[in-house]
Amino acid sequence: MEGRLARWAIALQEFHFTIKYKKGLNNGNADALSRLGQTAVVATAMPSAAFRLEQIDTWRTEQAKDITIAKLIKLLSTSTPSIDWPPLYRRHKKELFLEDGVVFRKPPPAARALVARIPLAPPSLRPTILSFCHDVPAAGHMGFDRTLDRVRRTAFWPGFRQEVREYCEACPVCQMVKAQSLRPPIRFQKRTESFEASKKKTDNNTTSYICSQLRPDPEPSGYPVDDYYNVLKRRVMQNIQEARRRLQEAAIRQKAYLDATARISEPLSPGTPVFVKRELGHKLQPKWQSGWVVVQQPDSSTVRVKHRDGTEVLNLIKVKPCRPRAIQTAPLENTCQRTPSRDWSTSETTQTSAPTGEVR
Numbered sequence: 001m002e003g004r005l006a007r008w009a010i011a012l013q014e015f016h017f018t019i020k021y022k023k024g025l026n027n028g029n030a031d032a033l034s035r036l037g038q039t040a041v042v043a044t045a046m047p048s049a050a051f052r053l054e055q056i057d058t059w060r061t062e063q064a065k066d067i068t069i070a071k072l073i074k075l076l077s078t079s080t081p082s083i084d085w086p087p088l089y090r091r092h093k094k095e096l097f098l099e100d101g102v103v104f105r106k107p108p109p110a111a112r113a114l115v116a117r118i119p120l121a122p123p124s125l126r127p128t129i130l131s132f133c134h135d136v137p138a139a140g141h142m143g144f145d146r147t148l149d150r151v152r153r154t155a156f157w158p159g160f161r162q163e164v165r166e167y168c169e170a171c172p173v174c175q176m177v178k179a180q181s182l183r184p185p186i187r188f189q190k191r192t193e194s195f196e197a198s199k200k201k202t203d204n205n206t207t208s209y210i211c212s213q214l215r216p217d218p219e220p221s222g223y224p225v226d227d228y229y230n231v232l233k234r235r236v237m238q239n240i241q242e243a244r245r246r247l248q249e250a251a252i253r254q255k256a257y258l259d260a261t262a263r264i265s266e267p268l269s270p271g272t273p274v275f276v277k278r279e280l281g282h283k284l285q286p287k288w289q290s291g292w293v294v295v296q297q298p299d300s301s302t303v304r305v306k307h308r309d310g311t312e313v314l315n316l317i318k319v320k321p322c323r324p325r326a327i328q329t330a331p332l333e334n335t336c337q338r339t340p341s342r343d344w345s346t347s348e349t350t351q352t353s354a355p356t357g358e359v360r
Helices: 004-012 047-053 056-067 068-075 087-092 128-132 143-154 158-168 172-175 206-211 225-261
Strands: 094-098 104-105 274-277 288-296 302-307 310-315 318-319
Touching: 047 128, 056 068, 056 104, 068 087, 068 094, 068 104, 068 288, 128 143, 128 158, 274 302
Parallel strands: none
Antiparallel strands: 094 104, 274 288, 274 318, 288 302, 302 310
């Protein structure tokens, strides 16, 4: 369940209701959750010729009127083989048989599950069959393939496939309603002047001078390989020395920029309390950790500090001296344990401004 039905189901959960059976005749205002819209069935008048096709007498009478099919009836009614078969039915003589005075054809193996026998249609009934399989409302003016399938299960006559195609293509309703074929009705036309094709074919659009420079330069005479190697080695060494010199100059320049923005402080004396930066911590946890004391500062970049857990050597970037307050205040009471007798709405709080330079 999803979409509108799911939203309706959620809205109905707020109500307490009891489901009771109600007859469909009395439930004229049924909701869309359980019923679909009912459309009145309108009786459609079928052509009288369609009912004639369901009668065996119609086939018997019309087949007897046709000279060719009457000859087939005479040939199939005798047990003596004959070579005087009509040319159109000669290839189907093993498929035709006579039953109740009507000529039938055995259906193909693929269609035997749908129909047991197919009557042979005389020329007088073929227009009626085509109209019944294509024009009536039940047929729906289908295309060639579906109309051919309906005709194939209704009747048989030589060349009916081509007649079905011509009948569907000549249908006035289909010509007015159905879309045009994807194939264009005209042949490909010559291009206009705006899309004029080139009148001259070229294999390149450059001069021969550039193409001649694509080959490797010929080695001049009198220039041995050893001389080429010595010159190349000298050039490589010169390039390496020049690159080393420029890197050293860049390092000195970058160091001067960094030193100009550095915060130079006095060396930390032993016993000075400091803060140590936390490597990892919660986002609400302080970034610096207290309780560290300087033991020794070996050089200008490192310092040895100690904590109750041990001693470590850290870089000065991770150490910050602890500056004590100039004005000492009384320690705050532990307000984590709240007593019921105290009125917190009327309590007074003393605010003390922080001295200049306090670490925040």
